[in-house]
Amino acid sequence: MKKPVPPSGLGHLRITLDAEAYIGPGRADLLEGIERSGSIGAAGKAMGMSYKRAWSLVQALNAGFGAPLVVTSRGGSGQGGAQLTDLGREVLSRYRAMQAATEAAIEDDVAALRRLKSDLSN
Amino acid sequence: MKKPVPPSGLGHLRITLDAEAYIGPGRADLLEGIERSGSIGAAGKAMGMSYKRAWSLVQALNAGFGAPLVVTSRGGSGQGGAQLTDLGREVLSRYRAMQAATEAAIEDDVAALRRLKSDLSN
DNA sequence: TCTCGATATGTCCAAACGGACATATCGAGG
DNA sequence: CCTCGATATGTCCGTTTGGACATATCGAGA
Numbered sequence: 008m009k010k011p012v013p014p015s016g017l018g019h020l021r022i023t024l025d026a027e028a029y030i031g032p033g034r035a036d037l038l039e040g041i042e043r044s045g046s047i048g049a050a051g052k053a054m055g056m057s058y059k060r061a062w063s064l065v066q067a068l069n070a071g072f073g074a075p076l077v078v079t080s081r082g083g084s085g086q087g088g089a090q091l092t093d094l095g096r097e098v099l100s101r102y103r104a105m106q107a108a109t110e111a112a113i114e115d116d117v118a119a120l121r122r123l124k125s126d127l128s129n
Numbered sequence: 130m131k132k133p134v135p136p137s138g139l140g141h142l143r144i145t146l147d148a149e150a151y152i153g154p155g156r157a158d159l160l161e162g163i164e165r166s167g168s169i170g171a172a173g174k175a176m177g178m179s180y181k182r183a184w185s186l187v188q189a190l191n192a193g194f195g196a197p198l199v200v201t202s203r204g205g206s207g208q209g210g211a212q213l214t215d216l217g218r219e220v221l222s223r224y225r226a227m228q229a230a231t232e233a234a235i236e237d238d239v240a241a242l243r244r245l246k247s248d249l250s251n
Numbered sequence: 252t253c254t255c256g257a258t259a260t261g262t263c264c265a266a267a268c269g270g271a272c273a274t275a276t277c278g279a280g281g
Numbered sequence: 282c283c284t285c286g287a288t289a290t291g292t293c294c295g296t297t298t299g300g301a302c303a304t305a306t307c308g309a310g311a
Contacts, residue, residue, distance in 0.1 A: 253310105261304075262304105
């Protein structure tokens with residue numbers, strides 16, 4: 008029903024702090040892209056999404072946490088753009104850590120399920 | 130953007146075997162409800178969803194795996210209903226195992242993030 | 252043969268989602 | 282003061298999603 012994920016890693020992990028604040032693979036990738044590129048638009052574009060969508064995700068993250076994970080400033084030519092706050096960097100790195108721990112914890116079972124499924128076609 | 134999860138456990142784990150076959154907390158709960166109640170309708174109702182939605186999820190699961198996780202039979206009065214196949218039971222138990230392993234692997238980080246967020250309100 | 256309880260399936264509609272496009276705004280530098 | 286590049290925000294619209302409701306079908310037992 009809901010459309011699946013682009014096969015990034017193994018599982019798809021979403022961490023829900025409360026009803027308003029959560030982070031999943033898409034949001035994490037976006038944060039990482041912003042950290043790398045210094046721009047919401049560039050980060051979104053790299054993920055194939057519109058500026059507006061990327062911007063709305065940033066809004067949702069900042070609003071959900073009650074404090075900004077991303078700060079922005081207008082103006083081009085090296086002055087404007089977006090950056091992660093300390094909070095944003097910490098959230099991102101913790102998410103990546105959880106993602107890595109999760110993949111390590113489930114890889115055997117995932118392999119077993121994949122094998123199980125492919126054996127069905129025999 | 131996408132609506133969060135009813136706070137069941139800690140993280141929200143979705144396992145994607147391929148583009149068509151995946152299982153997350155909702156589908157797992159539904160499978161478990163079917164195993165317990167012997168009925169798609171009853172299982173769905175217990176989760177607050179319509180029969181049609183529950184049924185369509187079962188279809189998606191069966192089609193995605195290429196083999197039924199749930200078999201059904203018509204007729205009421207103890208004869209009709211739905212059951213998990215061996216495959217369905219195995220997929221469910223493996224998912225639960227992965228879920229438990231994941232929660233154990235991330236609990237410290239989740240607690241840290243929750244503390245971080247609540248400290249913001251000071 | 253009638254009823255009961257369950258699966259199976261269709262139609263209709265409202266809300267949500269997100270893409271496409273258009274502006275507005277701002278900051279710095281030429 | 283004009284342009285550039287980026288954020289900020291609005292409108293419009295097609296698609297998807299899922300709820301509500303209506304049937305149809307089936308199996309067993311009274």
